[in-house]
Amino acid sequence: MLKVVFAASHPLWMAGMAAVMLLAAAREAMARQKRRFAGWWGFGLGTGAMFVSSFTITTFALLAVIRVSPWYTAQYAIPLLGMMLGNTMTGVSLGLDRLTEAAWERRTVIEGRLMLGQTSVDAIADIRRASARSAMTPTINAMVAAGLVSLPGMMTGQILAGNPPMEAVKYQILVMFIISAGAGFGALIAVWVGARRLFDDRHRLRLDRLDNPA
Amino acid sequence: MIPRLQVTDLSIHAVGPLNLVVEPGECVGLSGPSGSGKSLFLRAVADLEPHGGTVQLDGTEQALLPAPHWRRQVGLLPAESAWWFDTVGAHFSTPVTEGLQHLALDSRILTWPVARLSSGERQRLALLRLLENQPPLLLLDEPTANLDEENTRRVETLMVDYRTRTGAGIVWVGHSKAQLQRMADRIYSMAGGGFNAVTVVS
Numbered sequence: 001m002l003k004v005v006f007a008a009s010h011p012l013w014m015a016g017m018a019a020v021m022l023l024a025a026a027r028e029a030m031a032r033q034k035r036r037f038a039g040w041w042g043f044g045l046g047t048g049a050m051f052v053s054s055f056t057i058t059t060f061a062l063l064a065v066i067r068v069s070p071w072y073t074a075q076y077a078i079p080l081l082g083m084m085l086g087n088t089m090t091g092v093s094l095g096l097d098r099l100t101e102a103a104w105e106r107r108t109v110i111e112g113r114l115m116l117g118q119t120s121v122d123a124i125a126d127i128r129r130a131s132a133r134s135a136m137t138p139t140i141n142a143m144v145a146a147g148l149v150s151l152p153g154m155m156t157g158q159i160l161a162g163n164p165p166m167e168a169v170k171y172q173i174l175v176m177f178i179i180s181a182g183a184g185f186g187a188l189i190a191v192w193v194g195a196r197r198l199f200d201d202r203h204r205l206r207l208d209r210l211d212n213p214a
Numbered sequence: 215m216i217p218r219l220q221v222t223d224l225s226i227h228a229v230g231p232l233n234l235v236v237e238p239g240e241c242v243g244l245s246g247p248s249g250s251g252k253s254l255f256l257r258a259v260a261d262l263e264p265h266g267g268t269v270q271l272d273g274t275e276q277a278l279l280p281a282p283h284w285r286r287q288v289g290l291l292p293a294e295s296a297w298w299f300d301t302v303g304a305h306f307s308t309p310v311t312e313g314l315q316h317l318a319l320d321s322r323i324l325t326w327p328v329a330r331l332s333s334g335e336r337q338r339l340a341l342l343r344l345l346e347n348q349p350p351l352l353l354l355d356e357p358t359a360n361l362d363e364e365n366t367r368r369v370e371t372l373m374v375d376y377r378t379r380t381g382a383g384i385v386w387v388g389h390s391k392a393q394l395q396r397m398a399d400r401i402y403s404m405a406g407g408g409f410n411a412v413t414v415v416s
Binding site for chain 1: 260261262263264277281282283285286289290292294295296297298343344347
C-alpha cells in the first residue's frame with residue numbers, strides 16, 4: 001500500500017493514507033485511557049486534538065521548513081506525519097488519562113471549591129496543570145537527553161544510507177523540534193478541551209460524562 | 215414578603231417534586247433515613263446537580279445568576295469537607311480569629327498542615343470558611359456529625375447568632391431529633407422521594 005501511495009503521490013491518496021493513520025492513532029490513544037469521555041467525545045476529543053496539532057505542524061514543516069514541491073510529496077509527508085502522530089498520541093493519551101482519573105479521584109475537592117464560589121476553570125486548574133505536565137514529560141525527557149541519547153541513534157539510519165553526519169544531524173534536530181511542538185500542542189488542546197468538557201455551563205462537575213472503567 | 219428561598223417542583227433523578235419555602239431568618243430542619251435524597255436536595259439547591267423545577271433566592275431565579283455567584287450566596291456545607299492547600303490558613307482569605315474563639319479553636323491551628331486536623335476540627339473550620347462569603351442562605355448537611363456535645367452546642371450558638379445578626383435562612387439536615395427541635399422553626403421528614411410529615415416547632 002505504501003508503495004502505491006509513494007508512486008502515485010496524488011493528494012487524494014495522501015489524504016486517504018493520512019486519515020487511516022490518524023484514525024489508528026486515535027484508536028490507540030483512546031485505548032490507553034482508563035476513564036474516557038462517554039459517546040463520541042471519547043473518540044472525537046483525542047482525534048480532534050491530534051488532527052489539529054499533527055496536521056497543522058506537519059503542513060507548516062513541509063511548506064515553510066523543508067520546502068518540498070509539491071508540499072504533499074509522499075516521501076516527506078508520510079514519515080513526518082507518522083512521527084508526529086506517534087508522539088502526539090502518547091501526549092494526548094497520557095494527558096487525558098491523568099485528567100479524567102484525577103478529576104474522578106479528587107471530585108470532592110473540585111466540588112468543594114465550586115461550593116465556595118470558584119469557577120470551573122479555577123476549580124480544576126491544579127489538575128489541568130498536572131495533567132499537561134505529565135503529558136509533556138516524555139517529550140521533555142527526549143529533548144533533554146537528545147544530544148547524547150536519541151540523536152546518535154536516530155542519525156544512524158541516515159548515515160548508513162550514505163548521508164554525511166552533519167546533514168543527518170541537522171535533519172534529526174529539525175524533526176525533533178517539530179515532534180516536540182506537535183506533541184505538546186496536541187496534549188495541551190486535549191487537556192484544555194477535556195477540562196472544559198468535565199463541566200457544564202452551570203459550572204457543575206459532570207463525571208456522568210465519563211465511562212466507567214471496564 | 216419575598217421568601218429567602220423558594221423551591222418549586224424541584225426534581226432530581228427519582229427524587230421530587232419537592233416544594234419548600236424558607237423565610238429570612240428562618241431555620242428549616244430536614245431529617246430522614248440515609249439515601250432519602252436530603253444531600254441531593256441540598257446539592258440541587260446549590261446548583262451542583264442537574265435538576266428540574268425552579269429555585270429562587272430572594273426572588274431571583276437560579277438560572278439568572280452565574281453559578282459561582284449563586285453558590286457564594288447559597289452556602290453549602292457538605293457532610294465531608296474538602297481541603298486543597300497544604301496548610302489550614304491558606305484556605306481562608308479573611309482573619310477568622312473571632313470565629314475560631316467562638317468554636318473554641320486555638321488561632322495557631324491556621325498554621326497547621328491540613329493532615330493534622332481531626333474530623334471535628336475539619337468540620338468546624340469548614341463552617342468558618344463557608345461563613346467568610348457571608349451567605350444569606352446556609353445549607354448545612356449534618357454540621358455537627360463529628361462533634362462532641364460541647365462543641366455541638368458551640369456550633370448551634372454560632373448559627374443562632376449568625377441567623378439573628380444577618381437574617382440568613384438555614385436548611386439544617388440532621389439525624390438528631392432533639393437538635394432539630396432546638397434549632398429549627400419547622401421540621402420536614404424526607405422519605406419516598408418527597409417531603410412528608412411537617413412538624414411545626416413553636
